[in-house]
Amino acid sequence: MKMHTRVGIVGAGPAGLVLSHLLHLEGIESIVLESHTREYVESRVRAGVLEQGTVDLLNAAGVGDRMRREGLGHGGIELRFNRRGHRIDFRDLTGGRTITVYGQQELVKDLIQARLDAGGQVLFEASDASIHGLETTTPQIRFCKDGEQNEIDCDFIGGCDGFHGVCRPSVPEGVLKVYERNYPFGWLGILASAAPSSDELIYANHERGFALQSMRSPSITRLYLQCPPDEDIAQWPDERIWEELQLRLAGDEGFHLNEGPIFQKGVTGMRSYVVEPMQYRRMFLAGDAAHIVPPTGAKGMNLAIADVRILSKALAAYYAAGDDTKLNQYSATCLRRVWRAQHFSWWMTSMLHHFEADGEFDYRRQLAELDYVTSSRAAATSLAENYVGFPIE
Ligand code: RFL
Ligand code: PHB
Numbered sequence: 001m002k003m004h005t006r007v008g009i010v011g012a013g014p015a016g017l018v019l020s021h022l023l024h025l026e027g028i029e030s031i032v033l034e035s036h037t038r039e040y041v042e043s044r045v046r047a048g049v050l051e052q053g054t055v056d057l058l059n060a061a062g063v064g065d066r067m068r069r070e071g072l073g074h075g076g077i078e079l080r081f082n083r084r085g086h087r088i089d090f091r092d093l094t095g096g097r098t099i100t101v102y103g104q105q106e107l108v109k110d111l112i113q114a115r116l117d118a119g120g121q122v123l124f125e126a127s128d129a130s131i132h133g134l135e136t137t138t139p140q141i142r143f144c145k146d147g148e149q150n151e152i153d154c155d156f157i158g159g160c161d162g163f164h165g166v167c168r169p170s171v172p173e174g175v176l177k178v179y180e181r182n183y184p185f186g187w188l189g190i191l192a193s194a195a196p197s198s199d200e201l202i203y204a205n206h207e208r209g210f211a212l213q214s215m216r217s218p219s220i221t222r223l224y225l226q227c228p229p230d231e232d233i234a235q236w237p238d239e240r241i242w243e244e245l246q247l248r249l250a251g252d253e254g255f256h257l258n259e260g261p262i263f264q265k266g267v268t269g270m271r272s273y274v275v276e277p278m279q280y281r282r283m284f285l286a287g288d289a290a291h292i293v294p295p296t297g298a299k300g301m302n303l304a305i306a307d308v309r310i311l312s313k314a315l316a317a318y319y320a321a322g323d324d325t326k327l328n329q330y331s332a333t334c335l336r337r338v339w340r341a342q343h344f345s346w347w348m349t350s351m352l353h354h355f356e357a358d359g360e361f362d363y364r365r366q367l368a369e370l371d372y373v374t375s376s377r378a379a380a381t382s383l384a385e386n387y388v389g390f391p392i393e
Contacts, residue, residue, distance in 0.1 A: 001150045005031040005121075007315065008141045008154035010129055010167055012041055012122055014104060015287030015304040016160030017111035021061060022312035024118055028319055031152055033126040033143055038112065041124075045191060045264055047104040048214055048222060049201075049298035051389030052097040054305050058107070063114045071102035072215065077387065079352075079374055080204040081367055083252045086374035087200070093377070093384035101201075103216050104301055126150075131157060131170035134281050156315065157283040160308070163273070165289050171280040183270040183294060183349065184356060185209070186229040188236060194221045194260030197249075203296075204249050205366060209354045210296075211248035213257070221258065224295075226353055229269045238262050270294040270349065272342055277331035284311050284330055291338050296352060297345035297386070306392045307334050333393060344386040 007023055009016045012034035020030045034041060050058075050071070058064040075091040075098050090098055115122050129143040138153045159167025168176070196215035204211045209226035216222055225244055227236075242259050249257050273292040278285045287304030310333050314326035326333075351369050355362065373379045 001148060003031065003150065003152045004154075005029055005152055006155045006319070007158055008139075008152045008156070009033065009158040009160055010131075010141065011159075011161035011165060011287075011289070012108070012112065012124070013160060013162055013287065013304070014107060014111070014301050015289070015308050016158060017108060017115060017122075018058075018061075018305050019158050019160060019286065019308035019312060020115055020120055020122070021063060021111060022309060023315060024115070024120060025061060026312060026316040026319070028312075028315060030120070030158070032115070032120070032122040033129055033141065034122065034124050035127055035129065036124065038122075038124045042105055042109045042112065044105055044108075045103070045189075045266070047295070047298065047301040048101050048216065049302075050100045050102055050107075051302045052099065053389050053392045054302045055100050057305065057309055057392060063110050066110055067100065067102045067107065070106070070217070071100040072217075074099050074101060074200055077201045077203060078198065079370055080202050080249070080251060081206075081370045083250060085202065085251055085253065085255070086370075088374070088380050088384055088387075090384045090388050093381045094388050097385075097388040099298075099388055101215060107301075129161075129166050131167060131283065134170065134172075134283055137282070139282050155282065158308070158311065159283055159285040159289045160287055160304075162288040163292055167283060168275060168285055168289050170283070175280055176275045176277070178273070178275050180271060180273040181346070182229075183272075183353070184229060185226050185353060186231060186267050186269045187212075187224045187295065188227040188231060188233070188241070188265070188267050189222065189224045190241060190262045191216065191264040192221050192223065192260045192262045193219065194258040195219055196221050197256060197258045202249060203348075203352055205352045205354075205370060206248040207354065207363070208244070208248055210352045211245055213249060221260070227267060231267050233265055233267055236265070241265075268295070272346055274335070274338060274342060276335060278307070278334055279331045284327075286311055286334075290334075291342070293341055293345035294349045295345075296348040297341060299341040299345055299389075302389055303338060303341050306337055309392050310334055337390065337392075340386070340390070
């Protein structure tokens with residue numbers, strides 16, 4: 001089948017779905033292609049922290065109802081080291097800005113529902129997507145669905161297909177420059193039916209490695225442990241996970257880590273990655289397709305949403321008056337925020353994890369930095385303003 005749309009979007013993650021929704025609000029038609037099933041993308045467990053600016057954007061775009069009801073507002077986080085907790089008070093340090101804990105898959109559900117309710121096209125199980133005609137003014141996306149070959153002629157393509165997608169590799173050799181760093185560890189993440197042990201997130205630096213307590217609801221805890229980068233999850237029976245979490249999150253002040261049945265487990269590698277520019281001709285890369293941050297700064301989904309907000313405004317200016325200034329500035333505008341988040345995520349990662357190759361000196365240096373961040377208002381403000389995020393342009 002042959003189709004035409006203004007913006008062909010590859011990927012129904014946060015980037016692709018928010019882009020399609022924002023374009024709809026601007027009166028610009030789009031089609032979203034997703035290789036997986038709707039059930040799969042709605043149940044994929046990933047991010048949990050939304051910056052103030054992301055929450056504001058989703059509310060203003062009319063897709064924040066359930067997030068407002070079920071999301072958990074947090075005015076701070078705890079940094080734990082030497083068995084003691086130290087609170088970073090976001091509200092106080094940033095003039096009232098906060099974060100919201102709301103599972104990425106819940107947001108994805110809300111966005112899919114909003115697109116379908118508005119008559120939007122989200123084509124699931126679209127396999128073998130490929131990009132063609134990037135040198136022309138009507139690039140095409142070809143894909144297979146229900147055994148049929150299809151082609152969409154587009155004015156523009158939104159490459160929102162994540163780190164392993166097809167859009168970035170479709171750019172001719174030599175155009176994109178890659179900047180990257182891999183870390184010698186990963187995160188083992190679990191979801192457990194247990195009440196969170198503390199109202200706020202706890203980021204713990206421990207000699208045995210990093211640990212994080214987060215949550216999804218008043219009865220579901222999300223916990224992470226630093227582990228080897230390609231750890232076999234079979235090495236981690238539930239008892240071992242709880243034992244290690246108990247050790248790493250232990251505190252002197254009567255802290256008790258609640259345990260409960262674990263119903264989801266997974267290991268993720270950690271990397272920092274950026275391609276420049278985030279555009280080739282009429283194809284724009286957004287979200288994980290263009291950049292990856294280690295999750296310690298909780299920035300990935302927020303960056304994805306900031307990218308597509310900038311892209312939707314640029315496309316709106318183009319369709320309203322043929323003005324392509326903002327489209328031409330897209331990459332530079334996004335990259336400024338991306339590199340700020342890269343620095344912050346790298347900094348949080350290096351301050352909080354145990355680096356096998358480092359010695360006692362580096363551990364003492366980490367403790368000195370944590371002591372500074374939790375005792376100097378200037379240093380704490382820097383962490384807080386980065387964590388709650390900067391306003392989206
Ligand atoms: P996604 O979510 O990967 O979506 C891309 C979509 O494209 C589809 N796709 C294709 N579709 C059609 N044809 C193809 N050829 C395709 N190839 C791929 C995929 O199936 C998928 O549906 O990318 P997007 O939209 O850019 O969103 C990025 C976020 O998902 C990611 O940055 C965050 O999850 C990162 N992240 C966190 N971000 C935060 O902001 N706050 C957090 O607290 C946070 N914690 C995390 C995280 C990521 C984690 N993992 C598992 C990597 C914690 C973890 C453990
Ligand atoms: C999460 O709740 O999944 C989460 C929270 C904070 C992070 C990363 C992930 O830095």
